[in-house]
Amino acid sequence: MRVREGRDRRHLWLSILLALLLALAGCAKGEEETAEGDGRTTPDQDLIVVGVSQIGSESVWRTANTLSIQETFTKENGYLLLFENARQKQENQIKALRSFISQRVDYIVFSPVVEEGWDTVLQEAKEAGIPVIVIDRQVKVRDKSLYVTWIGSDFVYEGRLAGETLEEYLRKEHRQQESIRIVALLGTEGATATIGRAAGFASVAEEHENWLILEQADAEFTTAKGQEEMERLLKKYEDIDVVISQNDDMTFGALAAIEEAGRTAGEDGDILVISFDAVKNALKLVEAGVILADVECNPNQGEYVEKVIRKLERGEAVARLYFVPETVFTKADVAERLLLEDD
Numbered sequence: 065m066r067v068r069e070g071r072d073r074r075h076l077w078l079s080i081l082l083a084l085l086l087a088l089a090g091c092a093k094g095e096e097e098t099a100e101g102d103g104r105t106t107p108d109q110d111l112i113v114v115g116v117s118q119i120g121s122e123s124v125w126r127t128a129n130t131l132s133i134q135e136t137f138t139k140e141n142g143y144l145l146l147f148e149n150a151r152q153k154q155e156n157q158i159k160a161l162r163s164f165i166s167q168r169v170d171y172i173v174f175s176p177v178v179e180e181g182w183d184t185v186l187q188e189a190k191e192a193g194i195p196v197i198v199i200d201r202q203v204k205v206r207d208k209s210l211y212v213t214w215i216g217s218d219f220v221y222e223g224r225l226a227g228e229t230l231e232e233y234l235r236k237e238h239r240q241q242e243s244i245r246i247v248a249l250l251g252t253e254g255a256t257a258t259i260g261r262a263a264g265f266a267s268v269a270e271e272h273e274n275w276l277i278l279e280q281a282d283a284e285f286t287t288a289k290g291q292e293e294m295e296r297l298l299k300k301y302e303d304i305d306v307v308i309s310q311n312d313d314m315t316f317g318a319l320a321a322i323e324e325a326g327r328t329a330g331e332d333g334d335i336l337v338i339s340f341d342a343v344k345n346a347l348k349l350v351e352a353g354v355i356l357a358d359v360e361c362n363p364n365q366g367e368y369v370e371k372v373i374r375k376l377e378r379g380e381a382v383a384r385l386y387f388v389p390e391t392v393f394t395k396a397d398v399a400e401r402l403l404l405e406d407d
């Protein structure tokens with residue numbers, strides 16, 4: 065099989081390269097290190113080498129996403145994982161991708177911090193014959209053949225779910241005629257999650273003349289920024305009815321700011337908060353009635369990536385896009401999910 069032959073060749077090159085590096089480094093033990101440089105012995109020639117460039121560790125969701133990858137691509141499962149954390153910087157991701165190319169890995173998997181700016185490095189991967197699998201966020205490239213497939217969330221759908229949940233709640237409360245003043249905490253600028261969720265929510269908001277989006281503030285998907293921006297917004301706008309916070313980490317910060325300002329969040333409070341991700345601690349706040357609804361963003365993408373790699377290994381065709389399953393949680397239905405998450 066072509067992929068297998070290519071891999072065997074790449075393994076040969078990888079082994080030669082590693083042996084040379086170790087000899088140069090004066091490794092006297094007579095034991096070769098793995099590509100991870102962690103002192104373990106040479107990887108089994110049958111392992112599939114997967115280079116993963118993760119965005120960073122900005123959120124609880126991201127940590128879960130990383131875990132899903134690390135738990136999937138183990139030696140027991142037949143993989144050698146080369147994992148790089150880009151600390152939110154596109155330049156670090158590009159560097160990591162180039163290092164995977166020079167190590168001639170079998171597959172490159174990466175979650176792009178922003179959509180633009182990947183054409184050159186992906187062209188280099190294509191020329192090296194290394195299949196690229198994009199996960200979580202998307203890339204905007206001129207030539208779609210620069211990556212094999214994308215696996216992740218339907219962020220526009222998530223944004224719509226948030227809007228429809230608010231719509232449903234206001235209908236139930238007979239508040240359709242009331243003026244609803246909304247602020248949004250946005251994630252990383254230029255990221256698919258930010259763009260998609262904002263567009264999805266806007267598509268519902270524009271159906272309601274009484275919904276007024278006061279401001280959309282950049283809060284970078286972090287708790288610290290969420291708190292800082294929410295403090296600023298609370299000072300700037302006297303009446304805020306709804307906060308749409310694009311991830312749970314920003315929501316935790318926003319809730320702290322709301323409390324500090326002497327305001328209360330929740331159905332019984334004066335500000336409704338809708339969040340995204342549905343991490344455990346946020347779902348507990350949904351159950352407690354503090355967060356009105358939390359739209360799930362499924363971090364468990366490792367198993368889907370593995371299925372795609374298995375297909376490619378068998379020489380089978382794969383789809384251009386794979387959406388992971390997701391839902392929205394409200395107080396009415398969150399208990400069952402929390403029960404599943406209990407240790």
Ligand code: AHR
Pocket residue numbers: 122123124125126200201257285310311312313340341361
């Ligand atoms: O791209 C997915 C988003 O990125 C998650 O909602 C957020 O928590 C993360 O940092």
